[in-house]
Amino acid sequence: MTQFRIGIDVGGTFTDLVAIDRTGTTVFAKSPSTPDDQSLGVLTGLEELARRLGLDLREMLSRTERIVHGTTVATNALLERKGAKVALLTTEGHRDVLEMREGLKDDRYDLRSAPPEPLVPRSLRIGVRERLRADGSVAVPLDEASLAEAVARVRASGATSVAVCYLHAYRNPAHEIATVERLARDLPDLYVTRSSDVLPQIKEYERVSTTVVNAYVGPAVQRYLTNLERRLREAGLSGSLFIILSHGGMAPVEEAGRLAAATVLSGPAGGVAGARRCAAMLGLPDLIPFDVGGTSTDISLIVDGQAALSGARGLAGERIALRSLDIASVAAGGGSLASFEDERFQVGPRSAGAVPGPACYGQGGTQAAVTDANLLLGYLDAEAFLGGRKRLDRAAAEAAADGLAPRLGLSREETALGIHRLINLKMADGIRLMTLRRGVDPRRFALLSFGGAAGLHAVEVARELEIPRVIVPTVASVLSAWGMLASDLRYEVSRTHVGESAAVDDDGLRAIFSDLEARATARLREWFDGPLRVERSAEMRYGEQVFEVDVPLDDLAWDAPALVARVHEQFHARHEALFTYASRDQEVVFVNARVAVVGAVAAPPVQAASASPSPASPGAQRRAYFDGWRDAPVYGIESLEPGMTITGPAIFEAETTTVIAGEGDVVTVDRHGWLDVRLRRERAADR
Template sequence: MGFTVGVDIGGTFTDAVAVGDDGSLRSAKSLTTPGVLADGVLSAVEGLGIALADVDSFVHGTTAGLNAFLERRGSRVALLTTAGFRDVYEIGRANRPAMYDLRYVAPTPLVPRRDIHEVTERLAADGSVVTPLDEAGVRAIAQRLHGTVDAVAVVLLHAYQNPAHERAVARIFAEAAPSIAVVVSSDIAPEWREYERTSTTAVSAYIAPIVLEYLRVLEDSLQHGGLVSDLKVMQSNGGVMTVDRARERAVQTLFSGPVGGTMAGVAVAADLDLDRLLCVDMGGTSFDVSLVVDGAADIASQTELEGHPLLAPSVVMHTIGAGGGSVAHVVAGALRVGPRSAGSIPGPACYGRGGTEPTVTDANLVLGRLPDVALLGGSLSLDKEAARAAAASVADALGMDVERTALGIVAVADAAMANAIREITVARGIDPREFGLLAFGGAGPLHAVSIAEELELERVIVPGSPGVLSAWGMVHTDLRHDVVQTFFHAVEHLRPDTFAEASGDVLARGRALLLADGVAPERIDLQPGLDVRYLGQEYTLTVPYGPDEEAGDVLAALHGRFDALHLERFGHNNPVEDIEVVALRVVARGLTARPEAGDVQAEGSPRELGRQEVRFRDETREAPVWDRASVAPGTAVSGPAILLEPGCTVLVPPGWTATPSAHGHLVMERTA
């Protein structure tokens, strides 16, 4: 039997799942190995109990590029730009994200001005050549940079209309300085807006050598272990790509780890016939929030990372440093939790690996919410006395007892996570009460109901295999390419034949990318759209249309569709205002064949593993500890109760019930 394998590297654990051709599921965890991440991947795959030679598809989510960016340990990058535009990157934009923040500091460019070099060339706005490229000058720059930088970002004026000059620069560098990785904007972000295009290309060049080296080591290790199928990499846009594409477009790997959980949320929403979910992934180091709206992942064509704009379609996500390993400490007499994490080494004190500082995991163990019979990750026994000793150090500083301090640690973490959800909902005009809460990750189901109560939510879903859900989501994700072409036209003057020709070209490019990846023609799905704005606006909304719609019909309906979308997104519109098209887009998907999920079978009565004293806000209650796998679909478990499985622990507080669905998703709801 063949298997599809997904692997997700977290700050504490590396998760692996394998889905067989018959729909069977296997999962495994191993501690993340920060020094050589590939070791943790191989260890997790070994825990699946399958041979790499039996793997038909291997999908991997990596945080190598994101971590390099956040820790500012990326490559040394030089930037080549058109003569006269050297300061575009440093000037940036004049807008202030926090208008009244007196301490606001603009982000520091990844490329200092001394490493920005001007190239003699010039293209007009329509892509025609005004000044030919000075190839001798480019060759001289390449020879001067050889051995001094790791990567070069090439951003020439109007290259989104005509990439010829940028490609010539890349060719010259390949000849004169082959050791330097070259990233050109016409491949990474072929869109208008010079600063955003420059920023995106610079970020991609900054992380590219690190991502390339990581993927090389991982691919070599897997092939040495017997893998014969292609290695695929999760993208920020909710799709997967081949490892060769990942080497070319490193910027698309930035959020590849947490995005797997969002795509799993799409599958769970379809399974439970829900159209709106808040997906929260709480692992050992971070807490990630994303949305499923109308049954699809919430994806933005432009995003931002620590003040650096990115013209790269990405799942809208908000991340904070709050996880099971977040360290509790006292600052000016007040309790703080995170963002620093104990990670996997030494880890929380209860791991018994040398950690002495109290963490959220230690607090849950002290409160009994992690039961005494629990094995973290399915194999790691926990030291409750070590957890109490660690919590006592903070309790002494606060003048409180250990249990109340542990309650405080959990409450502070819960409040931080609820605020993170408000950032991605309330701050954008979205009412979170209209959503169900999908909680996963090793620690998410422990805190899910507390977060739901804070936000006044009525339903919490803990999916099957929640501890490895991000890896499971990667297995159920399609191959994806996003093709974009700048296309400025006022709609009232746009002729159908002009639009049809341009649209057909973008559709053909999307199809060609999938065919080059080996996707069968019958598995290709193309979803075109138009970036549209009211005349005079700065930013746009993407209006989708059918690939088989006639050009005249699309243009005739475009104004009404845009008005409706604008009203839905912003709460207002202006139907009498003229609109214009800014860009053409195509989402090209290579559809993945997915085995049908089987119904969960549980024989007999739920199996009780023991009873546990659990501390809630104002009281201590005795709660039964159930083996989650033994609870049959449709069987309601009333709180207080704990449901235990190898990957995580589910806490059902008083006033809530938990009922497994036919496919094993645990639906928790308030009782009357």
């Protein structure tokens, strides 16, 4: 009996689903996202997926080994400020850490910028009489009367979630644990999270902020995942349900509900996992994953086949110091709305979203969006959108463009072209942020185009940046969901150990990492009985520096002598690689030790075919804009065979995505059936 693995990625406009069996046969589907209750869109999509497999929903789910899910519940709650009502219990005298932040403005030269609004108002930031010293010893014992008063204030406030964050609790969690036990006894219905569980490491603001974010999004995430799992079990699921976390690994529902702040990049993390797998399949170690959906473009880097992790992330102005994949999001997608305000023509950041969507969706939208422009430029077929399941309303798109054109002094077609070019420039700027600003030359990378809308923009964005090559997988429109099925289980732990690393001997350093490895392994073994891999790293700095450098330590021989000296050299080399210099005569401060234990899950197989010398024949022609209006050939991606070569201009269509190649671009179909676009040499600006 055929068994399936299913990946599910909930986006701003569509929910993507992929089913893969043990032979590598891949079937995918899309359904409209349902923002008010994402599980409805998930179940609708699963029903469509089952239909495509020739099964009913119950039979498909009964034969499903594993569902891996990327969710935007936490992301949306934070972006829209629709999270829980949170109370913060903290050390007496320290309740304003959340508002003081790190003492810096986002834009330090804007003297009029208002301070960010904290997720917890001051009236709900409650001081508790207790105090630990920096070494974890007790300076002031936890005062039971003060705690009782704080709990009473929480009860009276109507808060639905509580964050507990005491000074130096990363060294000694005893006071936080006692507080959580009191809250569980007196207020059992509240979602409670403590800093020593969420982020047990130094830096007060980062720890408070991350804990508060966890408390803010936790109830919604926990409620959603609990309801989703219940509905899936009732519908027939007998296998496992895992959630993708921001670091790219997956975890059970219970863990994702506990560490809800780690799901804020859940969906994009699946895309990076998919991009890493593409890099391995293609033998291209350096890729720029370029994921364009309905509301945003997510950009990351694959260097030497690996994606970078960072603890210096944030979302919606909130600091989240949990480790996550290094992904930049740009407010640019198919639903991005065009406007002319304050004498400025712009596209985004506002988006039409799933409801009402672009004007051409016929759901009440009246403002021109990027998808409307692509329809008016001939890149989209109004009759074939989503394989013909949804007809686009060209008249509505024309009316939306006509509403903007007079204000710009342009024709309808010029307005559409302006929207298309402006969003391309915005996307290109996002790639510059991830590459040029970090001293990375994008021209040595290939651009991996995925997401439902990426193919409409990837080639021109690459041309703007002089990137010579664009890869478009056949699973491009659902690559995030597809990539989730190649994700491993992952559990991370860390320990703060501030001090000169020279003061730690080899055995002491081994003991720190050995203890972390044992803890992480024991936890992961609760979920997984397969092979494990250990990843070690340390956050270190020179004595007078403020910020740490993350130093990978995986290639060290831990049983060899002079371990500390070799860790020092790893830090110096890493610092030199990042900042072009190293100061080997300065003291080195060891701040955080970190261990990740990874449960390696075998990626599903991928089918490949031998090359065919047969010529490609377009299925139709369509009038579209390629440096002027012309009749462009249209090819069905499913009808192309490996080995075929097409020279642009050309349009390539599949049920869930469209790809455009410009004049002179050469498109080859590789052995996987993927499009490999080699761009003509000159830039668009040179024409």
